[in-house]
Structures are given as structure tokens and as C-alpha cells.
Amino acid sequence: MPVRWILHWQPSQGTTVNSHILNEISQCVENFxxxxxxxxxTTITFYKPNLKDQSMSAQFPRDFLGISLMEQPNKYYLIIRDNKLVAEADSSILTIMEKLQSYKSKVALNCEGLQYNLGDFQMRLIKVVPNQAESLRGILMEIEYLPISSLENAKPIMEEFIEIWREVLSKKSLPGQFMRAEPIFADYGLSDNYSLQHTAVQYAAALPQLFASVQLRS
Amino acid sequence: MECVVQGIIETQHVEALEILLQGLCGVQRERLRIHELCLKNGPHLGPVSSEVRLLCDLEQTEPSWTVRHVGGAMRGAGADQISVLVRTMVESKVSKNVLRMFYTLGYKLDHELLRVGFSFKFNRGAQITVRVSSVNKMLKLHATDEAVPVTPGIQMVEVTAPASDENYAEVAAAVQSFCEYLAPLLHLSKPGVSTGVVPTAAAAAASLMSDGGGTPL
Known part of the structure; x- marks a missing residue:
């Protein structure tokens, strides 16, 4: 499948992400x-261990998350970031997890957005909001280059495209910029050939960056 | 949800059973070689004891993995009246690193088995699967090449069919009805209710072997 890069919006110091910025970026994509x-x-669920004794929590992964992608609804992606583990499962794994009762959902985030076609490229502008709220927690951008499925081969084209996209965006003088977390896919045992597991790993890598910028501001 | 019955047969009669199944099902058998790992939650994890099975299909060119959770059996007067066990069962196909994933989540290996045999899958009032296999244990961790039978000379037969809340009675009836065809060779009952081998097995097997399964039992 085509290579995809996921970028996160990093607000400039002292500023916050808001819907005005989202609208401005959206206009930029249309002008582009x-x-x-x-x-x-995409829905991202953070899980925590269901423990009888909370003092034992250090023994269990703290950053276990599950990702559901609308484009592949019958699959579910499980990630343990600290251990560099990603697994793809049929979505019935959610029923098994419920029955096992070993982990419970801590918080869920919805990543909803619009898809734009630009010739060989696709861009998706995504707002990240908590499941039970409307407040914008961050902005993500997926950029997909349709003709190539090798990460290595697509890299120069992606870099060039993103450079042009940043230039277009810079004309708006928005308080922040798009950055990429650049996870090392080989650490997760993933090959150069792009798959939805790569997408799941990129989401998992981008989220701490969003939260870090939120914490930095507060 | 699934309907299930189990039984045992002496290995010497398995060939006859295969001939009978071939005749009854009209489909080709599939070879079966499954490495089954049973995992349990560690002492601190979860409010209750939980168990999950990881099945690795070694018959595939690239071994494929499935997570299976078998829940409690249906209870009550209705369940007692049928001779087939109805239980919840959920499966999920997963990528090959699933064992490492469960270990990291705090699950421990309880035991592992290697099932070697064959299966028939066909539709007869329900989507029925018959698995005939020898159950083997590993002398060393994950050493599937050095597995030895748990019960030498005896193989396990399992008949299952997927069901739902709406149709389990019909599916159970279909499974029960199919099992009657196998009755001269083996007796099938709810898991955990051992009925042993049947006395007519040798004669039935001899008859099947002599005419290739052409004569109805």
C-alpha cells in the first residue's frame, strides 16, 4: 500500500492549538x-491494567494503546510503545479483551478529518478530540504518496512535497508548524514495505508530541 | 458462540473414520498441525482468573496465528436437555508477534500442545468442522519437532459448529444428528463428559475398511 507520513502540529511557544488554525490550514490545502x-x-484507546493492587502497576506496560482505522474497520492495531511492539488483529480481539478483563480503557481519542486529493498525493487534515468532549487536543496531517509503497524510495519525494507544503503554509504566518515524530519502523519489526501497522506506529509516535506541547503550554 | 462435542478413538480405527467422514462430507480432508499455547493472567492482573489460547497453524507456508477465547457453557434446563455443549467462543486472527504481546501484557504460559491430524469442513444443516487429531506435549519449550503423544494410541475427535443466540438450537440439532452417523465408531459427548471408546468400533472399522465406506452403517 502507498507510503504515508503523519505529521503533528506543534504550536509555537506560548500559543495554543485552536479551530481557527485548523480552518486556516484547511484553506491552505484547498489553495494548494x-x-x-x-x-x-481513527480511534485511539489508551488502556491501563486492571489491577487488584495498584502498587504493582510498574510491572505492567503503561503505554498500551489500541487503534482502529476507518479504512480497515475489521482490523484492530495493538501497540506497546515502550516495548516497540505492534500487532494487527481482527477486530474481534476487542471482544476477547473485554472478556479477559485484564486491561480497561483509560481514555479514547477520536481523530476525524477530511481527505483531499492532489494528483498522486492525498492529504488528510485531522483534528484530535477526546471521545467524550469537543475540545480540540491537536491537529494531525497524513500525507500519502500513491505510486510508491517503499518507505526508502518515497522518502525524497515526501520530503520535497512537505517542504513545498510548509512554504505554502508559511504564507499564513500561523503560530506553529507541522513536525514529524519519525519512529524507527525496524525497531517494531516492520519492513520497508508500507502497511497499516506503519500507520498505527506513526499515530502512536505522534500522540506524545501533541500531549507534550499541551503540557508545555500549561 | 459454538456448539461442540468431543470423543476419542483408537488410532488403529482412525483410517476407517476418515473413510466414513470422506463419504459423509463429500469434501477433501485438510491436514491439521496446530501448536496451541494456553496462557493465563499473572497473579496481580485482572479481577478474575482468565485464560486465552494462541493457536499457530503450522500447516500454512507462513504459520498463521489466532487468539481464541473459550467462555462458559450455556446453563439452564434448555442446555441440559441437549447433548451438545453450547459455549461462547471468540477468535481473532493476529500477527505473528502475538505471544510476545501477551507476555508483555502480563500473561504467562500455562501449557502448550501440538495437535496433529486432519479436519473436514462441510455444511450439513450447519457449518460443521470435524477435527481428528493426536494431542502431543512438548518435552522442551516450543520444541514442536520433538513432541510426544499425551495418550499414545488414542486420538481426539471434536465436532464444532458456529452458532448464535438465535440459531443455537438448530445448530445443536444438526451437530447431534451428524454425530449419530459416527456412532458405530465413536461416541461424542459434551467436553468434560468422558465416554471412552465404543465396543462396536473394531467391527465397524473392519466393515468400513473392507468396502471402502460404500455401505451405509
Whole structure:
């Protein structure tokens, strides 16, 4: 499948992310000749161990998360970041997890957005909001280059495209910029050939960056 | 949810059973070689004891993994009246690093088995699967090449069919009805209710072997 990079919006120091910035970025994509082509949604759930004795929590992973992608609804992606583990499972794994009762959902985030076509590229502008709230927690951008599935081969093209995209965006003088967390896929046992497991790993890598910028501001 | 019955047969009669199943099902058998790892939660994890099975299908060119959770059996007067066990069962196909994932989450290996045999999958009032296999244990961790039978000379037969809350009665009836065809060779009952080998097995097997399964039992 085509290579995809996921970028996160990093607000400039002393500023916060807000819907005005999201609208401005959206306009930029349209001015960049992006043609709206549907919606996308990803749900990310953070799990915590269901412990009888909370003092034992250090023995269990603290950053276990599950990712559901709208484009592949019958699959579920499990990630333990500290251990560099990603697994793909049929979505029935959620029923098994419920029955096992060993881990419970701590918080869930919805990543909803619009997809734009730009020739060989697709861009998805995504707002990150908590499951039970409306407040914007961050902005993500997926950039996909349709002709290539090798990460290595796509890298120069992606870099060039993102450079042009940043230039377009810079004309708006928005307080922040898009950054990339750049996870090392080989650490997760993933090959150069792009898959949705790579997407899941990029989401898992981008989220701490969003939260770090939120914490920095507060 | 699934309907299930189990039984045992002496290895010397397995060939006859295969001929009978071939005749009844009209489909080709599939070879079966499953490495089954049973994991349990560690002492501090979860409010209750939980168990999950990881099944590695070694018959595939690239071994494929499935997580299986078997829940409690259906109870009550209705369940007692049928001779087939109805229980919750959920499976999820997973990537090959699933064992490492469960270990990291705090699950421990309880035991592991290697099932070697064959299966038939067919539709007969329900989507029925018959698995005939010898159950082997590993003398060394994960050493599937050095597995030895748990019960030499005896193989396990399991008949299962997926069901739902709406149709389990019909599925159970279909499984029960199919089992009657196998009755001269083996007796199938709810898991945990051992009925041993049947006395007519040798004669039935001899008959099947002599005419290749052409004569109805």
C-alpha cells in the first residue's frame, strides 16, 4: 500500500492549538489545489491494567494503546510503545479483551478529518478530540504518496512535497508548524514495505508530541 | 458462540473414520498441525482468573496465528436437555508477534500442545468442522519437532459448529444428528463428559475398511 507520513502540529511557544488554525490550514490545502474526497476517522484507546493492587502497576506496560482505522474497520492495531511492539488483529480481539478483563480503557481519542486529493498525493487534515468532549487536543496531517509503497524510495519525494507544503503554509504566518515524530519502523519489526501497522506506529509516535506541547503550554 | 462435542478413538480405527467422514462430507480432508499455547493472567492482573489460547497453524507456508477465547457453557434446563455443549467462543486472527504481546501484557504460559491430524469442513444443516487429531506435549519449550503423544494410541475427535443466540438450537440439532452417523465408531459427548471408546468400533472399522465406506452403517 502507498507510503504515508503523519505529521503533528506543534504550536509555537506560548500559543495554543485552536479551530481557527485548523480552518486556516484547511484553506491552505484547498489553495494548494486539494480536492475534498471524503472523510477519515481513527480511534485511539489508551488502556491501563486492571489491577487488584495498584502498587504493582510498574510491572505492567503503561503505554498500551489500541487503534482502529476507518479504512480497515475489521482490523484492530495493538501497540506497546515502550516495548516497540505492534500487532494487527481482527477486530474481534476487542471482544476477547473485554472478556479477559485484564486491561480497561483509560481514555479514547477520536481523530476525524477530511481527505483531499492532489494528483498522486492525498492529504488528510485531522483534528484530535477526546471521545467524550469537543475540545480540540491537536491537529494531525497524513500525507500519502500513491505510486510508491517503499518507505526508502518515497522518502525524497515526501520530503520535497512537505517542504513545498510548509512554504505554502508559511504564507499564513500561523503560530506553529507541522513536525514529524519519525519512529524507527525496524525497531517494531516492520519492513520497508508500507502497511497499516506503519500507520498505527506513526499515530502512536505522534500522540506524545501533541500531549507534550499541551503540557508545555500549561 | 459454538456448539461442540468431543470423543476419542483408537488410532488403529482412525483410517476407517476418515473413510466414513470422506463419504459423509463429500469434501477433501485438510491436514491439521496446530501448536496451541494456553496462557493465563499473572497473579496481580485482572479481577478474575482468565485464560486465552494462541493457536499457530503450522500447516500454512507462513504459520498463521489466532487468539481464541473459550467462555462458559450455556446453563439452564434448555442446555441440559441437549447433548451438545453450547459455549461462547471468540477468535481473532493476529500477527505473528502475538505471544510476545501477551507476555508483555502480563500473561504467562500455562501449557502448550501440538495437535496433529486432519479436519473436514462441510455444511450439513450447519457449518460443521470435524477435527481428528493426536494431542502431543512438548518435552522442551516450543520444541514442536520433538513432541510426544499425551495418550499414545488414542486420538481426539471434536465436532464444532458456529452458532448464535438465535440459531443455537438448530445448530445443536444438526451437530447431534451428524454425530449419530459416527456412532458405530465413536461416541461424542459434551467436553468434560468422558465416554471412552465404543465396543462396536473394531467391527465397524473392519466393515468400513473392507468396502471402502460404500455401505451405509
Amino acid at each position: 489545489n486539494g480536492v475534498k474526497d471524503g472523510r477519515c476517522k
